[in-house]
Every structure is written in structure tokens, then in C-alpha cells.
Amino acid sequence: MTRENIYLGKRVPDIAKPGLDSTKEVSGICKSIVRDYKSGRIGYKTAMSRLNLMELIIARDSDFTFNARKERRAREIVEKYRKKLMSGKMARRKKTTRRKTRRKKGRRKKRR
Numbered sequence: 019m020t021r022e023n024i025y026l027g028k029r030v031p032d033i034a035k036p037g038l039d040s041t042k043e044v045s046g047i048c049k050s051i052v053r054d055y056k057s058g059r060i061g062y063k064t065a066m067s068r069l070n071l072m073e074l075i076i077a078r079d080s081d082f083t084f085n086a087r088k089e090r091r092a093r094e095i096v097e098k099y100r101k102k103l104m105s106g107k108m109a110r111r112k113k114t115t116r117r118k119t120r121r122k123k124g125r126r127k128k129r130r
Contacts, residue, residue: 039081044092048072048099056106069100 033040038047048069055065073096076082082089 035081037081038075038079041088041091041095044072044076045095048096052099052103052106055103062103065103066100069096069103072096 033043038044051060051065051068051072054060055062060068073093076089076092076096082092
């Protein structure tokens with residue numbers, strides 16, 4: 019059974035080794051998740067799921083588990099962005115859509 023890659027932030031450049039290995043990357047990915055939510059690309063549930071997944075990755079990643087200070091700092095970063103996401107739930111920019119005007123039912127004028 020192979021694992022499928024999950025999008026967490028494609029615009030964040032990978033620093034040093036491939037994969038998640040620095041708190042700078044954690045911060046960049048969390049920031050992009052919140053930005054995607056606020057711009058309307060993803061929903062609240064998806065954004066929160068991705069932040070929860072970030073925390074799970076941090077807990078299981080060997081780069082963070084061997085360094086307790088680094089792991090604690092990464093978890094603090096994820097928690098900070100989770101709070102931003104929760105506080106910004108109502109402040110999300112909504113896309114405005116134009117309503118189509120309905121025609122009045124009745125007789126149409128004949129064209130000449």
C-alpha cells in the first residue's frame with residue numbers, strides 16, 4: 019500500500035533536505051494554508067484538517083522527534099496558525115456573485 023502525497027503548500031520552497039526539516043518550512047506551509055482559506059481556495063474544514071496533519075507530521079518526523087526544542091517550537095507555530103484560522107473564520111473574504119435578473123412573465127413585445 020503506497021501513501022499518497024497530500025498538498026500542504028506548493029509555494030513554500032524546500033530548504034536543505036527534501037521533506038519537512040525546519041521550523042521555517044513549517045511556518046511557511048501554515049501561512050499558505052491560512053492564506054488559501056482566506057482567499058477562498060479551500061474551505062474551513064479542509065484548512066483545519068491540513069493544520070492537524072501538519073501536527074501529525076511533526077510528531078512522527080525524525081528531524082523533529084530527536085530535537086525536543088525544535089518539535090515544541092514547530093507545534094507552537096501550528097497552534098498559532100490554528101488560532102488565526104479560528105479567529106478569521108468570520109472575517110473570510112466572501113466572493114461576490116452577480117445575480118441574474120429574472121424576466122417578468124407575461125407577453126413579449128413583437129419585433130418588427
